[in-house]
Amino acid sequence: MASTHIREHRSVLAEVEKRALIWIATRLPHWVTSDYLTLLGLASMLAAGVAFAAVRFTPWSVLGIVAALAANWFGDSLDGTLARVRDQQRPRYGFYVDHVIDLAGTAFLLAGLACSGFMTPLIALALLAVYLMVAAESFLATHAVGVFRISFFGFGPTELRIVLAIGAIQMIRKPWVSIGSLPPMRLFDVGGLVAIAGLAIVFVVSALRNTRALYIAERLPPSRHTSGVRLQADQRRLKPAATGSL
Secondary structure, three states, rough: OOOOOEEEEOOHHHHHHHHHHHHHHOOOOOOOOHHHHHHHHHHHHHHHHHHHHOOOOOOOOOHHHHHHHHHHHHHHHHHHHHHHOOOOOOOOHHHHHHHHHHHHHHHHHHHHHHHHOOOOOHHHHHHHHHHHHHHHHHHHHHHHEEEEEEEEEOOOHHHHHHHHHHHHHHHHHHOOOOOOOOEEEEEEHHHHHHHHHHHHHHHHHHHHHHHHHHHHHOOOOOHHHHHHHHHHHHHHHHHHHHHHHO
């Protein structure tokens, strides 16, 4: 199914990003391949995790975070576009490798956040768990429904990278925030809790939508027992009418 699925991308920046990626892909030198870009996406996500962990030692590592997220966008977003522009697509290979790398990169990124001192490790672990739930549901839907959704509620990977980069800069300027009468909380703890709630909603909504679609597409046929009971009931209703006509 991975080779025939439909990609659904409806994020806020999707159209602008698509045009930009095609423009870049048509101008890349031939020695740049999709595999190189995929490796760049993985290496940059690992670098972002290391940069987050290094924030506790020097605030200047936030520049590394922003640069790594930008490089991750370049590699992760452009590899598939480059393959399509050059007509060198390998659907199953690309789908599998790209998302295995996404899983590993996200785990490493959140590990770096947990080590940074700017996010409680338990919240980072909970965020990783709910992310993996959403990812698993998305992959199952791709196989069963044939639709791979890249964005939810207008947010896709690009928008999330932008929010993460802004948050990284803000956490150096103001790492603690106050909400109403609540005691001050770490900025990334608040962001992590919001992300956990949002991903949980995405998981429930997507699971219900796909379950309903599959239920409608694969309705149960009437069983033989049910058909036999209905046939006997119809015969009993018709018999008095036939006797009265004689």
